[in-house]
Amino acid sequence: MLNCKDATRRMSEAEDRELGLGERLELGMHLALCKGCRNYQQHLQVLRDACRGYRDELTNPEKE
């Protein structure tokens, strides 16, 4: 059974490489039971959106 610390590592790695089936199942089971880690997953998504928004703001050619 994955602990929370390992679950955060795996959620981060999921953004950078394809997880194996076993890894995905383990993470999915953990997330189903752990609200804190589901929130962490939401935070990673917000972070990703923020990075994209920040990058676009600087590089967007249409910016006034």
Added chain:
Amino acid sequence: MSYHGGFDARATEAAIAPPASIDNAFVEQVRRDMLAFAQLQLRDAALAEDAVQDALTAALTSGKDFAGRSALKTWVFGILRHKIVDLIRQQSRTTPVSAFGGDEDSLDQAFDALFKENAHWQPAHRPAAWGDPESSLRDKHFWAVFDACLTQLPKNTARVFMMREFLELDTGEVCSAAGISTSNCHVILHRARSALRGCLEKSWFLAGERPC
């Protein structure tokens, strides 16, 4: 060596006339955005200045007739991306990126402190849902906080994270440019995300709910 120092690049820029549609005010604005972008990633004002100057000079002396400002900005940021990766690659050859160091240790300690001995969340630090992140992303105060959080990342951590998220390189390219193993790459990226998450939570998402 195709890499020019800032002084030469500036001298070249002064000697040529940019296309008429590209006025000085526009170039200055693009230059500011490029500098912010390069400085965030390189964490070195002189290197950032050189990279920006080279990219701008390349664009303005290319003889290309840019169909308007948008085309110029897109093109010049494309060049800047390559220059930043080249510079990181060059630097990591002489000074290898280390996954571990003083600043990194303190980030790891702060992260470890969120967990109990059994590696589950400390009740006080268990992540709570962030309310309405979409409206945060439309709030200019949020972006000031985000910028401050990015700036607080240690240099090596920031470079690796920014190559991944801002230059949109895949993990293999990031590890190769930084000259580090894939597993170190994952360690650094996880550390960067955790630090940014913690910073945003403390400075933005929970900031209003705390007594002052």
